[in-house]
Amino acid sequence: MKVSELERMSRSAVSEISALSDAGKLEEYRVRWLGGKGLIRRARAAIKEHQGPERVEFAKGVNRVAEEITEVLARAADRIEDEATARRIAEDWIDPSLPATAPRRGAPHPVRVVELRCVEIMGRLGFEQAEGPEVETSYYNFDALNIPRDHPARDMQDTFWVDEQRLLRTHTTSVQARLLAQAEGRPVKVVVAGRVYRNEAVDATHLAMFHQLDGFWVDQGLTFAHLKGVAVHLARELYGDRRVRFKPKSYPYTEPSVGIDVECGLCHGSGCAACHESGWVTIMGAGMIHRNVLKEFGYDPDRVSGFAFGWGLSRMTTQMYGLAKLRPVYRGDLRLLRALDGRPALCV
Structure with missing residues:
Protein backbone atom coordinates (compact mmCIF):
# COMPACT_ATOMS: atom_id res chain seq x y z
CA MET A 1 0.00 0.00 0.00
CA ASP A 92 -41.13 17.22 22.45
CA TRP A 93 -41.60 20.96 22.59
CA ILE A 94 -43.44 22.16 25.69
CA ASP A 95 -45.26 25.44 25.94
CA PRO A 96 -43.93 26.93 29.19
CA SER A 97 -46.92 29.25 29.38
CA LEU A 98 -49.33 26.32 29.87
CA PRO A 99 -50.37 25.41 33.44
CA ALA A 100 -48.17 22.69 34.95
CA THR A 101 -49.52 19.36 36.16
CA ALA A 102 -50.24 19.79 39.84
CA PRO A 103 -48.37 17.38 42.14
CA ARG A 104 -50.40 15.02 44.29
CA ARG A 105 -51.30 16.78 47.50
CA GLY A 106 -50.84 15.23 50.88
CA ALA A 107 -53.50 15.00 53.55
CA PRO A 108 -53.58 15.11 57.36
CA HIS A 109 -52.81 11.80 59.05
CA PRO A 110 -55.99 10.01 60.23
CA VAL A 111 -54.95 10.43 63.87
CA ARG A 112 -54.46 14.14 63.25
CA VAL A 113 -57.91 14.37 61.65
CA VAL A 114 -59.51 12.83 64.75
CA GLU A 115 -57.42 15.03 67.05
CA LEU A 116 -58.51 18.22 65.30
CA ARG A 117 -62.13 17.08 65.39
CA CYS A 118 -61.96 16.40 69.15
CA VAL A 119 -60.25 19.71 69.87
CA GLU A 120 -62.89 21.49 67.79
CA ILE A 121 -65.71 19.89 69.80
CA MET A 122 -64.05 20.74 73.11
CA GLY A 123 -63.39 24.26 71.88
CA ARG A 124 -67.12 24.80 71.35
CA LEU A 125 -67.57 23.86 75.03
CA GLY A 126 -65.07 26.53 76.07
CA PHE A 127 -61.95 24.39 76.50
CA GLU A 128 -58.67 26.03 75.46
CA GLN A 129 -55.92 23.94 73.86
CA ALA A 130 -52.52 23.66 75.56
CA GLU A 131 -49.29 21.73 75.04
CA GLY A 132 -46.50 20.36 77.18
CA PRO A 133 -43.13 18.56 76.92
CA GLU A 134 -42.92 14.88 75.98
CA VAL A 135 -39.83 14.38 78.16
CA GLU A 136 -41.31 15.02 81.58
CA THR A 137 -40.15 15.05 85.20
CA SER A 138 -41.36 12.39 87.59
CA TYR A 139 -42.96 15.15 89.69
CA TYR A 140 -45.40 16.34 87.03
CA ASN A 141 -45.97 12.87 85.60
CA PHE A 142 -46.44 11.05 88.93
CA ASP A 143 -45.90 12.85 92.24
CA ALA A 144 -48.14 15.86 91.62
CA LEU A 145 -50.94 13.59 90.37
CA ASN A 146 -51.20 11.54 93.57
CA ILE A 147 -49.35 8.56 92.08
CA PRO A 148 -47.26 7.10 94.96
CA ARG A 149 -43.70 5.93 94.56
CA ASP A 150 -44.72 2.27 94.91
CA HIS A 151 -47.34 2.49 92.14
CA PRO A 152 -46.81 -0.14 89.34
CA ALA A 153 -46.90 2.57 86.65
CA ARG A 154 -43.54 3.85 87.91
CA ASP A 155 -41.76 0.53 87.31
CA MET A 156 -39.18 0.17 84.58
CA GLN A 157 -41.34 -2.37 82.74
CA ASP A 158 -44.19 0.15 82.36
CA THR A 159 -42.36 3.45 81.78
CA PHE A 160 -39.50 4.60 79.55
CA TRP A 161 -37.11 6.36 81.94
CA VAL A 162 -34.47 8.75 80.60
CA ASP A 163 -32.71 9.01 83.95
CA GLU A 164 -33.73 8.89 87.63
CA GLN A 165 -35.86 12.03 87.40
CA ARG A 166 -36.92 12.28 83.73
CA LEU A 167 -39.08 10.01 81.60
CA LEU A 168 -41.14 9.88 78.43
CA ARG A 169 -44.54 11.05 79.63
CA THR A 170 -47.01 8.21 80.11
CA HIS A 171 -50.07 10.45 79.75
CA THR A 172 -50.95 13.98 78.71
CA THR A 173 -52.31 14.46 82.24
CA SER A 174 -48.81 15.67 83.09
CA VAL A 175 -49.68 18.91 81.30
CA GLN A 176 -52.66 19.25 83.66
CA ALA A 177 -50.23 19.30 86.58
CA ARG A 178 -48.07 21.96 84.94
CA LEU A 179 -51.04 24.20 84.15
CA LEU A 180 -52.52 23.88 87.62
CA ALA A 181 -49.14 24.88 89.07
CA GLN A 182 -49.14 27.97 86.85
CA ALA A 183 -52.79 28.88 87.55
CA GLU A 184 -52.13 29.78 91.21
CA GLY A 185 -55.67 28.98 92.30
CA ARG A 186 -57.53 30.39 89.27
CA PRO A 187 -60.13 28.41 87.26
CA VAL A 188 -58.69 26.27 84.46
CA LYS A 189 -60.49 24.72 81.48
CA VAL A 190 -58.07 23.09 79.07
CA VAL A 191 -57.72 20.28 76.52
CA VAL A 192 -54.30 18.77 75.67
CA ALA A 193 -53.41 16.45 72.75
CA GLY A 194 -50.10 14.77 72.00
CA ARG A 195 -47.91 11.66 71.99
CA VAL A 196 -47.47 9.50 75.07
CA TYR A 197 -45.29 6.44 75.71
CA ARG A 198 -45.96 3.17 77.53
CA ASN A 199 -43.61 0.21 77.85
CA GLU A 200 -46.27 -2.39 77.10
CA ALA A 201 -46.91 -5.33 74.77
CA VAL A 202 -48.07 -4.48 71.26
CA ASP A 203 -51.39 -5.94 70.10
CA ALA A 204 -54.38 -4.96 67.95
CA THR A 205 -55.26 -1.99 70.18
CA HIS A 206 -52.00 -1.16 72.03
CA LEU A 207 -48.68 0.39 71.00
CA ALA A 208 -45.61 1.60 72.88
CA MET A 209 -46.24 5.09 71.44
CA PHE A 210 -49.68 6.45 70.77
CA HIS A 211 -51.66 9.69 70.79
CA GLN A 212 -53.79 10.77 73.70
CA LEU A 213 -56.10 13.66 74.48
CA ASP A 214 -56.64 14.95 77.99
CA GLY A 215 -59.11 17.52 79.25
CA PHE A 216 -59.82 19.00 82.65
CA TRP A 217 -61.91 21.70 84.25
CA VAL A 218 -61.29 23.19 87.68
CA ASP A 219 -63.71 25.74 89.13
CA GLN A 220 -66.23 26.23 91.90
CA GLY A 221 -69.46 24.22 91.85
CA LEU A 222 -68.47 21.47 89.41
CA THR A 223 -70.03 18.03 90.02
CA PHE A 224 -70.04 14.59 88.45
CA ALA A 225 -73.08 15.69 86.45
CA HIS A 226 -70.90 18.21 84.60
CA LEU A 227 -68.40 15.44 83.80
CA LYS A 228 -71.14 13.14 82.55
CA GLY A 229 -72.65 15.87 80.40
CA VAL A 230 -69.33 16.68 78.73
CA ALA A 231 -68.43 13.00 78.20
CA VAL A 232 -71.79 12.04 76.70
CA HIS A 233 -71.82 15.12 74.47
CA LEU A 234 -68.35 14.26 73.17
CA ALA A 235 -69.32 10.62 72.55
CA ARG A 236 -72.47 11.65 70.66
CA GLU A 237 -70.55 14.16 68.54
CA LEU A 238 -67.94 11.58 67.59
CA TYR A 239 -69.87 8.30 67.47
CA GLY A 240 -73.42 9.31 66.70
CA ASP A 241 -76.10 7.07 68.19
CA ARG A 242 -73.85 4.26 69.40
CA ARG A 243 -74.61 3.10 72.91
CA VAL A 244 -72.53 4.65 75.71
CA ARG A 245 -71.93 3.17 79.14
CA PHE A 246 -70.11 4.23 82.31
CA LYS A 247 -68.31 1.68 84.48
CA PRO A 248 -66.41 2.04 87.78
CA LYS A 249 -62.65 2.47 87.47
CA SER A 250 -59.76 3.43 89.71
CA TYR A 251 -57.25 6.19 88.91
CA PRO A 252 -54.86 7.74 91.44
CA TYR A 253 -55.63 11.32 90.42
CA THR A 254 -59.45 11.12 90.30
CA GLU A 255 -62.06 10.04 92.85
CA PRO A 256 -64.63 8.78 91.96
CA SER A 257 -63.32 7.42 88.63
CA VAL A 258 -65.12 5.94 85.66
CA GLY A 259 -64.38 4.33 82.33
CA ILE A 260 -66.54 5.34 79.39
CA ASP A 261 -67.26 2.78 76.66
CA VAL A 262 -69.01 2.99 73.31
CA GLU A 263 -70.47 0.15 71.31
CA CYS A 264 -67.92 -1.34 68.93
CA GLY A 265 -68.48 0.08 65.47
CA LEU A 266 -67.06 -2.99 63.69
CA CYS A 267 -69.24 -5.69 65.23
CA HIS A 268 -72.06 -3.48 66.61
CA GLY A 269 -71.85 -5.14 70.00
CA SER A 270 -71.59 -8.79 68.95
CA GLY A 271 -67.86 -9.10 69.69
CA CYS A 272 -64.74 -9.07 67.47
CA ALA A 273 -60.93 -8.92 67.67
CA ALA A 274 -60.90 -5.11 67.84
CA CYS A 275 -63.03 -5.07 71.00
CA HIS A 276 -61.59 -8.30 72.45
CA GLU A 277 -64.95 -10.01 71.89
CA SER A 278 -66.67 -7.74 74.44
CA GLY A 279 -68.79 -5.68 72.05
CA TRP A 280 -67.54 -2.49 73.73
CA VAL A 281 -64.53 -0.24 73.27
CA THR A 282 -63.26 1.96 76.08
CA ILE A 283 -62.78 5.45 74.70
CA MET A 284 -62.24 7.46 77.84
CA GLY A 285 -61.11 7.36 81.43
CA ALA A 286 -62.48 10.11 83.65
CA GLY A 287 -63.32 11.19 87.16
CA MET A 288 -63.47 14.02 89.66
CA ILE A 289 -59.99 15.41 90.38
CA HIS A 290 -58.65 13.98 93.62
CA ARG A 291 -58.57 16.25 96.68
CA ASN A 292 -54.85 15.62 97.10
CA VAL A 293 -54.15 16.90 93.58
CA LEU A 294 -56.13 20.09 94.23
CA LYS A 295 -54.29 20.62 97.53
CA GLU A 296 -50.92 20.08 95.82
CA PHE A 297 -51.52 23.18 93.71
CA GLY A 298 -53.04 25.43 96.34
CA TYR A 299 -56.77 24.86 95.72
CA ASP A 300 -59.20 24.44 98.62
CA PRO A 301 -61.05 21.16 97.83
CA ASP A 302 -63.96 22.27 100.07
CA ARG A 303 -64.59 25.25 97.79
CA VAL A 304 -63.14 24.18 94.44
CA SER A 305 -63.72 20.97 92.49
CA GLY A 306 -62.88 19.72 89.04
CA PHE A 307 -63.02 16.79 86.69
CA ALA A 308 -60.55 15.29 84.23
CA PHE A 309 -60.91 12.94 81.29
CA GLY A 310 -58.55 11.39 78.80
CA TRP A 311 -58.73 9.02 75.86
CA GLY A 312 -56.50 7.38 73.30
CA LEU A 313 -56.75 9.20 69.99
CA SER A 314 -55.02 6.31 68.23
CA ARG A 315 -57.58 3.74 69.33
CA MET A 316 -60.39 6.17 68.61
CA THR A 317 -59.01 6.58 65.07
CA THR A 318 -59.26 2.83 64.38
CA GLN A 319 -62.87 2.82 65.53
CA MET A 320 -63.88 5.87 63.56
CA TYR A 321 -62.25 4.65 60.34
CA GLY A 322 -63.43 1.07 60.74
CA LEU A 323 -59.98 -0.51 61.20
CA ALA A 324 -59.54 -3.77 63.09
CA LYS A 325 -55.96 -3.04 64.18
CA LEU A 326 -54.03 -0.02 65.37
CA ARG A 327 -50.52 -0.77 64.09
CA PRO A 328 -51.17 -0.23 60.34
CA VAL A 329 -52.09 3.40 61.03
CA TYR A 330 -48.50 4.12 62.14
CA ARG A 331 -46.62 2.15 59.48
CA GLY A 332 -46.67 5.01 56.96
CA ASP A 333 -48.13 2.79 54.23
CA LEU A 334 -49.23 5.25 51.56
CA ARG A 335 -51.74 2.76 50.18
CA LEU A 336 -53.63 2.71 53.46
CA LEU A 337 -53.30 6.45 54.08
CA ARG A 338 -54.58 7.28 50.60
CA ALA A 339 -57.48 4.86 51.04
CA LEU A 340 -58.40 6.50 54.36
CA ASP A 341 -58.05 9.94 52.80
CA GLY A 342 -60.84 8.98 50.39
CA ARG A 343 -63.22 8.07 53.21
CA PRO A 344 -65.43 10.43 55.18
CA ALA A 345 -63.36 12.10 57.89
CA LEU A 346 -65.30 10.41 60.67
CA CYS A 347 -67.16 7.13 60.22
CA VAL A 348 -69.81 7.02 62.92
Whole structure:
Protein backbone atom coordinates (compact mmCIF):
# COMPACT_ATOMS: atom_id res chain seq x y z
CA MET A 1 0.00 0.00 0.00
CA LYS A 2 1.30 3.42 -1.00
CA VAL A 3 0.73 6.69 0.89
CA SER A 4 -0.82 8.26 -2.19
CA GLU A 5 -3.37 5.46 -2.36
CA LEU A 6 -4.17 5.83 1.35
CA GLU A 7 -4.59 9.62 1.01
CA ARG A 8 -6.91 9.16 -1.96
CA MET A 9 -9.09 6.76 0.02
CA SER A 10 -9.11 9.15 3.00
CA ARG A 11 -10.26 12.10 0.86
CA SER A 12 -13.15 10.02 -0.37
CA ALA A 13 -13.96 8.92 3.19
CA VAL A 14 -13.83 12.51 4.53
CA SER A 15 -16.33 13.60 1.91
CA GLU A 16 -18.67 10.72 2.72
CA ILE A 17 -18.37 11.12 6.49
CA SER A 18 -19.15 14.84 6.28
CA ALA A 19 -22.46 14.00 4.59
CA LEU A 20 -23.55 11.36 7.12
CA SER A 21 -26.58 11.93 9.36
CA ASP A 22 -26.86 8.48 10.90
CA ALA A 23 -24.88 7.44 13.99
CA GLY A 24 -24.92 3.79 12.92
CA LYS A 25 -23.29 4.54 9.56
CA LEU A 26 -20.72 6.74 11.30
CA GLU A 27 -19.75 3.83 13.53
CA GLU A 28 -19.22 1.66 10.44
CA TYR A 29 -16.72 4.22 9.06
CA ARG A 30 -14.94 4.38 12.42
CA VAL A 31 -14.52 0.60 12.52
CA ARG A 32 -13.44 0.51 8.84
CA TRP A 33 -10.70 3.09 9.40
CA LEU A 34 -9.75 3.02 13.10
CA GLY A 35 -10.92 -0.42 14.25
CA GLY A 36 -8.64 -3.30 15.27
CA LYS A 37 -8.62 -4.61 11.69
CA GLY A 38 -9.13 -1.21 10.02
CA LEU A 39 -7.17 0.50 7.27
CA ILE A 40 -4.98 2.56 9.62
CA ARG A 41 -3.97 -0.54 11.61
CA ARG A 42 -3.08 -2.40 8.39
CA ALA A 43 -1.16 0.62 7.05
CA ARG A 44 0.92 0.88 10.25
CA ALA A 45 1.66 -2.80 10.02
CA ALA A 46 2.98 -2.19 6.48
CA ILE A 47 5.55 0.41 7.65
CA LYS A 48 8.09 -2.34 8.26
CA GLU A 49 7.95 -3.26 4.59
CA HIS A 50 9.68 0.06 3.71
CA GLN A 51 13.31 1.02 4.23
CA GLY A 52 15.26 4.23 4.80
CA PRO A 53 13.75 7.65 3.96
CA GLU A 54 10.81 5.98 2.24
CA ARG A 55 9.85 4.31 5.53
CA VAL A 56 9.90 7.65 7.36
CA GLU A 57 7.74 9.35 4.76
CA PHE A 58 5.31 6.44 4.70
CA ALA A 59 4.93 6.52 8.53
CA LYS A 60 4.34 10.28 8.48
CA GLY A 61 1.70 9.88 5.77
CA VAL A 62 -0.11 7.14 7.73
CA ASN A 63 -0.15 9.28 10.92
CA ARG A 64 -1.39 12.29 8.97
CA VAL A 65 -4.30 10.30 7.48
CA ALA A 66 -5.11 8.79 10.90
CA GLU A 67 -5.29 12.23 12.54
CA GLU A 68 -7.47 13.58 9.73
CA ILE A 69 -9.91 10.66 9.87
CA THR A 70 -10.08 10.85 13.69
CA GLU A 71 -10.85 14.58 13.61
CA VAL A 72 -13.50 14.22 10.88
CA LEU A 73 -15.20 11.37 12.77
CA ALA A 74 -15.28 13.44 16.00
CA ARG A 75 -16.78 16.46 14.23
CA ALA A 76 -19.37 14.28 12.53
CA ALA A 77 -20.33 12.63 15.84
CA ASP A 78 -20.87 16.04 17.48
CA ARG A 79 -22.91 17.24 14.51
CA ILE A 80 -25.13 14.14 14.43
CA GLU A 81 -25.73 14.40 18.21
CA ASP A 82 -26.64 18.10 17.90
CA GLU A 83 -29.05 17.32 15.06
CA ALA A 84 -30.69 14.53 17.11
CA THR A 85 -31.05 16.87 20.09
CA ALA A 86 -32.63 19.53 17.88
CA ARG A 87 -35.11 16.98 16.53
CA ARG A 88 -36.05 15.84 20.05
CA ILE A 89 -36.59 19.42 21.15
CA ALA A 90 -38.76 20.09 18.12
CA GLU A 91 -40.80 16.92 18.64
CA ASP A 92 -41.13 17.22 22.45
CA TRP A 93 -41.60 20.96 22.59
CA ILE A 94 -43.44 22.16 25.69
CA ASP A 95 -45.26 25.44 25.94
CA PRO A 96 -43.93 26.93 29.19
CA SER A 97 -46.92 29.25 29.38
CA LEU A 98 -49.33 26.32 29.87
CA PRO A 99 -50.37 25.41 33.44
CA ALA A 100 -48.17 22.69 34.95
CA THR A 101 -49.52 19.36 36.16
CA ALA A 102 -50.24 19.79 39.84
CA PRO A 103 -48.37 17.38 42.14
CA ARG A 104 -50.40 15.02 44.29
CA ARG A 105 -51.30 16.78 47.50
CA GLY A 106 -50.84 15.23 50.88
CA ALA A 107 -53.50 15.00 53.55
CA PRO A 108 -53.58 15.11 57.36
CA HIS A 109 -52.81 11.80 59.05
CA PRO A 110 -55.99 10.01 60.23
CA VAL A 111 -54.95 10.43 63.87
CA ARG A 112 -54.46 14.14 63.25
CA VAL A 113 -57.91 14.37 61.65
CA VAL A 114 -59.51 12.83 64.75
CA GLU A 115 -57.42 15.03 67.05
CA LEU A 116 -58.51 18.22 65.30
CA ARG A 117 -62.13 17.08 65.39
CA CYS A 118 -61.96 16.40 69.15
CA VAL A 119 -60.25 19.71 69.87
CA GLU A 120 -62.89 21.49 67.79
CA ILE A 121 -65.71 19.89 69.80
CA MET A 122 -64.05 20.74 73.11
CA GLY A 123 -63.39 24.26 71.88
CA ARG A 124 -67.12 24.80 71.35
CA LEU A 125 -67.57 23.86 75.03
CA GLY A 126 -65.07 26.53 76.07
CA PHE A 127 -61.95 24.39 76.50
CA GLU A 128 -58.67 26.03 75.46
CA GLN A 129 -55.92 23.94 73.86
CA ALA A 130 -52.52 23.66 75.56
CA GLU A 131 -49.29 21.73 75.04
CA GLY A 132 -46.50 20.36 77.18
CA PRO A 133 -43.13 18.56 76.92
CA GLU A 134 -42.92 14.88 75.98
CA VAL A 135 -39.83 14.38 78.16
CA GLU A 136 -41.31 15.02 81.58
CA THR A 137 -40.15 15.05 85.20
CA SER A 138 -41.36 12.39 87.59
CA TYR A 139 -42.96 15.15 89.69
CA TYR A 140 -45.40 16.34 87.03
CA ASN A 141 -45.97 12.87 85.60
CA PHE A 142 -46.44 11.05 88.93
CA ASP A 143 -45.90 12.85 92.24
CA ALA A 144 -48.14 15.86 91.62
CA LEU A 145 -50.94 13.59 90.37
CA ASN A 146 -51.20 11.54 93.57
CA ILE A 147 -49.35 8.56 92.08
CA PRO A 148 -47.26 7.10 94.96
CA ARG A 149 -43.70 5.93 94.56
CA ASP A 150 -44.72 2.27 94.91
CA HIS A 151 -47.34 2.49 92.14
CA PRO A 152 -46.81 -0.14 89.34
CA ALA A 153 -46.90 2.57 86.65
CA ARG A 154 -43.54 3.85 87.91
CA ASP A 155 -41.76 0.53 87.31
CA MET A 156 -39.18 0.17 84.58
CA GLN A 157 -41.34 -2.37 82.74
CA ASP A 158 -44.19 0.15 82.36
CA THR A 159 -42.36 3.45 81.78
CA PHE A 160 -39.50 4.60 79.55
CA TRP A 161 -37.11 6.36 81.94
CA VAL A 162 -34.47 8.75 80.60
CA ASP A 163 -32.71 9.01 83.95
CA GLU A 164 -33.73 8.89 87.63
CA GLN A 165 -35.86 12.03 87.40
CA ARG A 166 -36.92 12.28 83.73
CA LEU A 167 -39.08 10.01 81.60
CA LEU A 168 -41.14 9.88 78.43
CA ARG A 169 -44.54 11.05 79.63
CA THR A 170 -47.01 8.21 80.11
CA HIS A 171 -50.07 10.45 79.75
CA THR A 172 -50.95 13.98 78.71
CA THR A 173 -52.31 14.46 82.24
CA SER A 174 -48.81 15.67 83.09
CA VAL A 175 -49.68 18.91 81.30
CA GLN A 176 -52.66 19.25 83.66
CA ALA A 177 -50.23 19.30 86.58
CA ARG A 178 -48.07 21.96 84.94
CA LEU A 179 -51.04 24.20 84.15
CA LEU A 180 -52.52 23.88 87.62
CA ALA A 181 -49.14 24.88 89.07
CA GLN A 182 -49.14 27.97 86.85
CA ALA A 183 -52.79 28.88 87.55
CA GLU A 184 -52.13 29.78 91.21
CA GLY A 185 -55.67 28.98 92.30
CA ARG A 186 -57.53 30.39 89.27
CA PRO A 187 -60.13 28.41 87.26
CA VAL A 188 -58.69 26.27 84.46
CA LYS A 189 -60.49 24.72 81.48
CA VAL A 190 -58.07 23.09 79.07
CA VAL A 191 -57.72 20.28 76.52
CA VAL A 192 -54.30 18.77 75.67
CA ALA A 193 -53.41 16.45 72.75
CA GLY A 194 -50.10 14.77 72.00
CA ARG A 195 -47.91 11.66 71.99
CA VAL A 196 -47.47 9.50 75.07
CA TYR A 197 -45.29 6.44 75.71
CA ARG A 198 -45.96 3.17 77.53
CA ASN A 199 -43.61 0.21 77.85
CA GLU A 200 -46.27 -2.39 77.10
CA ALA A 201 -46.91 -5.33 74.77
CA VAL A 202 -48.07 -4.48 71.26
CA ASP A 203 -51.39 -5.94 70.10
CA ALA A 204 -54.38 -4.96 67.95
CA THR A 205 -55.26 -1.99 70.18
CA HIS A 206 -52.00 -1.16 72.03
CA LEU A 207 -48.68 0.39 71.00
CA ALA A 208 -45.61 1.60 72.88
CA MET A 209 -46.24 5.09 71.44
CA PHE A 210 -49.68 6.45 70.77
CA HIS A 211 -51.66 9.69 70.79
CA GLN A 212 -53.79 10.77 73.70
CA LEU A 213 -56.10 13.66 74.48
CA ASP A 214 -56.64 14.95 77.99
CA GLY A 215 -59.11 17.52 79.25
CA PHE A 216 -59.82 19.00 82.65
CA TRP A 217 -61.91 21.70 84.25
CA VAL A 218 -61.29 23.19 87.68
CA ASP A 219 -63.71 25.74 89.13
CA GLN A 220 -66.23 26.23 91.90
CA GLY A 221 -69.46 24.22 91.85
CA LEU A 222 -68.47 21.47 89.41
CA THR A 223 -70.03 18.03 90.02
CA PHE A 224 -70.04 14.59 88.45
CA ALA A 225 -73.08 15.69 86.45
CA HIS A 226 -70.90 18.21 84.60
CA LEU A 227 -68.40 15.44 83.80
CA LYS A 228 -71.14 13.14 82.55
CA GLY A 229 -72.65 15.87 80.40
CA VAL A 230 -69.33 16.68 78.73
CA ALA A 231 -68.43 13.00 78.20
CA VAL A 232 -71.79 12.04 76.70
CA HIS A 233 -71.82 15.12 74.47
CA LEU A 234 -68.35 14.26 73.17
CA ALA A 235 -69.32 10.62 72.55
CA ARG A 236 -72.47 11.65 70.66
CA GLU A 237 -70.55 14.16 68.54
CA LEU A 238 -67.94 11.58 67.59
CA TYR A 239 -69.87 8.30 67.47
CA GLY A 240 -73.42 9.31 66.70
CA ASP A 241 -76.10 7.07 68.19
CA ARG A 242 -73.85 4.26 69.40
CA ARG A 243 -74.61 3.10 72.91
CA VAL A 244 -72.53 4.65 75.71
CA ARG A 245 -71.93 3.17 79.14
CA PHE A 246 -70.11 4.23 82.31
CA LYS A 247 -68.31 1.68 84.48
CA PRO A 248 -66.41 2.04 87.78
CA LYS A 249 -62.65 2.47 87.47
CA SER A 250 -59.76 3.43 89.71
CA TYR A 251 -57.25 6.19 88.91
CA PRO A 252 -54.86 7.74 91.44
CA TYR A 253 -55.63 11.32 90.42
CA THR A 254 -59.45 11.12 90.30
CA GLU A 255 -62.06 10.04 92.85
CA PRO A 256 -64.63 8.78 91.96
CA SER A 257 -63.32 7.42 88.63
CA VAL A 258 -65.12 5.94 85.66
CA GLY A 259 -64.38 4.33 82.33
CA ILE A 260 -66.54 5.34 79.39
CA ASP A 261 -67.26 2.78 76.66
CA VAL A 262 -69.01 2.99 73.31
CA GLU A 263 -70.47 0.15 71.31
CA CYS A 264 -67.92 -1.34 68.93
CA GLY A 265 -68.48 0.08 65.47
CA LEU A 266 -67.06 -2.99 63.69
CA CYS A 267 -69.24 -5.69 65.23
CA HIS A 268 -72.06 -3.48 66.61
CA GLY A 269 -71.85 -5.14 70.00
CA SER A 270 -71.59 -8.79 68.95
CA GLY A 271 -67.86 -9.10 69.69
CA CYS A 272 -64.74 -9.07 67.47
CA ALA A 273 -60.93 -8.92 67.67
CA ALA A 274 -60.90 -5.11 67.84
CA CYS A 275 -63.03 -5.07 71.00
CA HIS A 276 -61.59 -8.30 72.45
CA GLU A 277 -64.95 -10.01 71.89
CA SER A 278 -66.67 -7.74 74.44
CA GLY A 279 -68.79 -5.68 72.05
CA TRP A 280 -67.54 -2.49 73.73
CA VAL A 281 -64.53 -0.24 73.27
CA THR A 282 -63.26 1.96 76.08
CA ILE A 283 -62.78 5.45 74.70
CA MET A 284 -62.24 7.46 77.84
CA GLY A 285 -61.11 7.36 81.43
CA ALA A 286 -62.48 10.11 83.65
CA GLY A 287 -63.32 11.19 87.16
CA MET A 288 -63.47 14.02 89.66
CA ILE A 289 -59.99 15.41 90.38
CA HIS A 290 -58.65 13.98 93.62
CA ARG A 291 -58.57 16.25 96.68
CA ASN A 292 -54.85 15.62 97.10
CA VAL A 293 -54.15 16.90 93.58
CA LEU A 294 -56.13 20.09 94.23
CA LYS A 295 -54.29 20.62 97.53
CA GLU A 296 -50.92 20.08 95.82
CA PHE A 297 -51.52 23.18 93.71
CA GLY A 298 -53.04 25.43 96.34
CA TYR A 299 -56.77 24.86 95.72
CA ASP A 300 -59.20 24.44 98.62
CA PRO A 301 -61.05 21.16 97.83
CA ASP A 302 -63.96 22.27 100.07
CA ARG A 303 -64.59 25.25 97.79
CA VAL A 304 -63.14 24.18 94.44
CA SER A 305 -63.72 20.97 92.49
CA GLY A 306 -62.88 19.72 89.04
CA PHE A 307 -63.02 16.79 86.69
CA ALA A 308 -60.55 15.29 84.23
CA PHE A 309 -60.91 12.94 81.29
CA GLY A 310 -58.55 11.39 78.80
CA TRP A 311 -58.73 9.02 75.86
CA GLY A 312 -56.50 7.38 73.30
CA LEU A 313 -56.75 9.20 69.99
CA SER A 314 -55.02 6.31 68.23
CA ARG A 315 -57.58 3.74 69.33
CA MET A 316 -60.39 6.17 68.61
CA THR A 317 -59.01 6.58 65.07
CA THR A 318 -59.26 2.83 64.38
CA GLN A 319 -62.87 2.82 65.53
CA MET A 320 -63.88 5.87 63.56
CA TYR A 321 -62.25 4.65 60.34
CA GLY A 322 -63.43 1.07 60.74
CA LEU A 323 -59.98 -0.51 61.20
CA ALA A 324 -59.54 -3.77 63.09
CA LYS A 325 -55.96 -3.04 64.18
CA LEU A 326 -54.03 -0.02 65.37
CA ARG A 327 -50.52 -0.77 64.09
CA PRO A 328 -51.17 -0.23 60.34
CA VAL A 329 -52.09 3.40 61.03
CA TYR A 330 -48.50 4.12 62.14
CA ARG A 331 -46.62 2.15 59.48
CA GLY A 332 -46.67 5.01 56.96
CA ASP A 333 -48.13 2.79 54.23
CA LEU A 334 -49.23 5.25 51.56
CA ARG A 335 -51.74 2.76 50.18
CA LEU A 336 -53.63 2.71 53.46
CA LEU A 337 -53.30 6.45 54.08
CA ARG A 338 -54.58 7.28 50.60
CA ALA A 339 -57.48 4.86 51.04
CA LEU A 340 -58.40 6.50 54.36
CA ASP A 341 -58.05 9.94 52.80
CA GLY A 342 -60.84 8.98 50.39
CA ARG A 343 -63.22 8.07 53.21
CA PRO A 344 -65.43 10.43 55.18
CA ALA A 345 -63.36 12.10 57.89
CA LEU A 346 -65.30 10.41 60.67
CA CYS A 347 -67.16 7.13 60.22
CA VAL A 348 -69.81 7.02 62.92
